[in-house]
Amino acid sequence: MKLEGRAAEALARLEEGNARFLAQQQAVEICRRPVAQMQDGQEPFAAILSCSDSRVPTEIVFDQGLGDLFVIRVAGNVVSPSQVGSVEFAAARFHTPLVVVLGHSGCGAVAATIDHVLGQDPPETDGLRAIVERIEPAVHPLAELVTDRSELLERAVVANVRASVSRLEHGSALIERLVATTDLAVVGAIYDIPTGRVRFLDH
Ligand SMILES: [Zn+2]
Known part of the structure; x- marks a missing residue:
């Protein structure tokens, strides 16, 4: 081509x-590690489900190198079956002990979902709808409570991260079993775009 x-x-x-x-x-x-060393295999110490936003490049914001992070990126850090499967793969194959769902301030996917919930902007394609519909349950209850748009976005970003954490923890018998029987943990975090700081939720 x-x-x-x-x-x-x-x-x-x-x-x-x-x-x-x-x-x-x-x-x-x-x-830090030479490329040639990577052929020996991988042992990522964390799996990160983060948004595709170009301002939140996972390895860079956590200052990690080759082979360190098992990264899954999708707009709105939503959990669909392929994200569950990716985390199952990392946890079962590499015994990765930590799974982080990383949302971020000013997330466009969450903002688009708010527009949709408020009846302003329906998703234009099936692909976009598949993302918005996964964020929608986190936004709905907040949209009835919060009138200020920027506060709504901020709280919806957090709610969406928590929803994805819950879907990963409970959407897979394998992950549920590993959380119960090993030291595997699934946590949420928010990256603040203006400051570059990552805030882990509940920790
Ligand atoms: Zn985003």
């Missing part, structure tokens, strides 16, 4: 970035 215009430029940027990454990989903090 031949790429043109901005797509071709974007691909070139990625290629250049990867070349820089390869050239610097011994020196850059985020890539």
